[in-house]
């Protein structure tokens with residue numbers, strides 16, 4: 001016999017309205033909508049609901065013995081954390097889409113849930129790749145490398161720049177006009193949204209809720225149209241990647257713009273889509289392309305969590321408190337794209353390559369285009385494999401040369417096992 005779970009949805013915004021719509025359709029016998037929590041009860045909603053469902057104080061649903069699960073889709077931090085912790089203490093299970101809360105307060109939330117024998121579903125925090133992570137289930141903990149595009153706004157901007165030859169500023173304006181980017185797009189374009197998701201995924205695949213509060217993170221603000229064109233000439237697309245790599249007990253994690261080889265799944269991702277590529281410890285590569293946000297994609301993730309709770313299925317919740325020690329990114333060995341801004345005069349390249357040579361950095365290519373006389377011109381180089389710390393030390397010296405007019409831009413190149421993966425789903 002089906003046992004129905006009684007659900008309260010806290011939030012009736014972009015995400016909440018989708019969850020409420022699906023629950024009100026009444027086609028899921030395991031789930032029944034009991035209450036909706038909002039802040040402004042007088043607000044006009046996209047569809048009407050029975051007014052007796054609406055409450056404005058979330059402590060009402062926390063104390064209500066007729067509610068089994070609370071879906072937290074209010075956003076923000078303070079109220080959301082307070083709701084989640086009090087609800088767990090009052091015997092409720094939780095489903096949330098709040099990535100900031102899970103990445104920054106996962107420690108208190110998961111440890112309390114485990115202590116009390118409760119469940120926290122958080123597929124909605126990494127919508128774009130939740131299906132693959134959950135399909136892999138426990139084997140996700142055998143993942144060796146994860147490379148993912150997790151922010152639709154950044155991918156829209158970068159792929160639009162590549163397709164239309166427009167500047168970063170123009171592409172950002174268009175992303176804002178189309179509703180992909182907020183007026184304050186900093187969380188997206190500075191890489192923070194991707195970093196929150198990568199922190200959550202790191203906890204999931206490492207089975208720990210003791211995730212590092214900060215990870216190395218760089219956004220896409222200073223990627224120029226020239227970078228995109230040079231990368232294309234060299235056979236790469238530029239993508240904002242979140243990367244987790246585990247090798248011999250050490251974990252390398254970062255969020256950075258990265259040159260991704262053409263012909264791979266990640267390089268082909270256009271517009272606001274998300275994608276994830278996973279390689280396990282047996283070298284098996286798999287991938288998934290999916291929308292990373294939006295009302296219905298997030299609704300599906302939340303409903304799947306609710307169904308798992310209703311059916312007593314095990315949700316992927318980190319259960320240990322093991323700290324993760326991150327590898328210093330200076331230790332990464334890889335190939336790099338460098339964009340130097342130099343005076344347009346003879347013997348400039350000789351000065352730069354001498355410094356690089358002194359640090360055993362060998363170059364795979366150098367591109368300098370003829371251009372109209374200008375104060376400074378770009379020179380693009382790609383390196384052979386080098387340790388990042390060594391490269392940065394050399395470039396500090398290069399950037400001090402009188403002929404170098406701006407800080408050199410460094411972009412890592414994704415190499416190695418990234419192949420066309422088998423698509424799941």
Ligand SMILES: NC(=O)c1ccc[n+]([C@@H]2O[C@H](COP(=O)([O-])OP(=O)(O)OC[C@H]3O[C@@H](n4cnc5c(N)ncnc54)[C@H](OP(=O)(O)O)[C@@H]3O)[C@@H](O)[C@H]2O)c1
Pocket residue numbers: 010011012013014015016037038039040041043056058072073074075076079097098099100124125127292293294295298
């Ligand atoms: N939007 C997406 O595509 C997406 C995707 C994945 C995850 N998420 C996450 O999902 C969460 C919700 O996002 P959203 O875009 O749906 O936000 P939103 O459109 O701003 O909606 C927030 C809702 O929560 C209600 N609310 C806020 N604070 C409240 C409080 N203290 N008490 C009661 N109700 C409160 C608001 O009530 P009123 O309507 O009455 O003002 C509103 O209905 C966020 O954590 C976000 O990061 C969003």
